[in-house]
Amino acid sequence: MLSELLRRSVQRPQFLLIQHLSERLLLTGATALYSQARDKMTDDIAVDAAKRTAARTAVDQWVTEDTKILGIGSGSTIVHAVQRIAERRWKEGELADLICVPSSYQAHHLILDYNLNLGDLDRNPNIDVSIDGADEVDRKMVLIKGGGGCLLQEKVVANCAKHFIVVADYTKNSARLGEQWCRGIPIEVAPMAYVPIKLQIEALFGGEASLRMAKVKAGPIVTDNGNFLMDWRFIANREYDWAEVNTAITMIPGVLETGLFVNMAHKCYFGMADGTVKVQNR
Template sequence: MTGELSPIDKAKFVAAKRAVDFIEDGMRVGLGTGSTAAWMVRCLGDLVRNDGLKIKGVPTSTRTAELARDVGIEVVTLDEAKWLDLTIDGADEFDQELNLIKGGGGALLQEKIVATASDQMIVIADVGKEVESLGAFPLPIEVIPFGWKTSKSLAEELLVSMDVLGQDVTLRMNDDKPFVTDEGNYILDLHLGRIGNPHQMAMVLNQIPGVVENGLFIDICDVVILGYGDGRVETRDINEGTIAQDRLEFEGSDNLFTDLQD
């Protein structure tokens, strides 16, 4: 039950629970990827099954698609949906301007495409994801396998002239093999420490031959919902310039999420 969850999982749960309040009947909704987004998909599935909510979900990864189907959400492709009312996703980091680093789960390409095809993007996160400056979390870039070492070398050369603290670039691995995305690409992780100019970084990285997309989400997120381990929820709307605070009570019957793993 939720009472048995760790504080970090309680924070994820309440953020997810608050986020699904934004979803209305008939909406086309982008479904994010990652541990926090998984809580949201489960919450949404509960509304579909028990409250009769009718939506179409566009997942950002194969694992999110599988989870959505398992909990009863109708899954469609982005091409079928054409445009989305809302996308809800997690983040690895976000700053005060609601710029994000995403891609820790390796789904950054689909996540960015889905988010930018939406009228609104809501990010759900625990309070530990907020940072003064982006970059402590490694910045992922998705590259095609052909010539990935060349793309890596070009990224390392580029970083010499950028306002960052670190310049180490590593290939993401899955055991003893390169991690492969849903699109069959590789991920390079940039260990930067701090990114002085995220806007510039996002633009120049995509100019490197072989780079498909980077994990900087700049001027895409509209709302961040922060969860706390004691049930508090803070909703920040950058367009409205508002901050709302609330608290969600944990019910003993809320045992829907106990099998979720980080």
């Protein structure tokens, strides 16, 4: 009886239409999801290729047999730079005496993994060239750094370098800060001071500063130096004097360093979507 009812209802045209539409809908949804995933993967591949081209070009132009001490930045772009240095060291027989000074735990291990000479600022405080990535670069070459949690040691190492060279992909190349990077300016702070620091930054410059929370650890991110990180989302479209902002925030007790790098970068190499490299000078 029941099966007879079912058989009849499935044969009704309305049922067949609904079934057909549902199948179409599912198919369209799945196709859209698939296209989104494919486009995202294509973008990721293009961005990574751009990082690689920028990093390799900068290494080949700035790391020569005269370079004795090299600062190594952090992030995903710098991996390509270290790979190129290792290729020249181990395949092409160059740069045997090059000493690499790391700017993070990640950089330290990259240098060791590629069997390069590991240095430190105690023995190598005068760096010839430092190469590092950036989260965003504006038209005056002010940088936002620290998106990956490293900024304090990076700034110290960059400051010890005669030439500080930035390598990045085309998504980091902006006219104004905040145009493409929407996660704010990272600020490394002493853990006990983050609430007063947040309130003071917001009172001074507006926007909102929040503690960066860890993804696979309960609680906040802890930096390589045992501190907390705040991300200050400044007011978009407001004209900030970044040198002034950087000085004012750095003066707040408990602030260890900001991810604003003002007047530090010497040249910036952007890998572009078309495979070329754009070089920006300060």
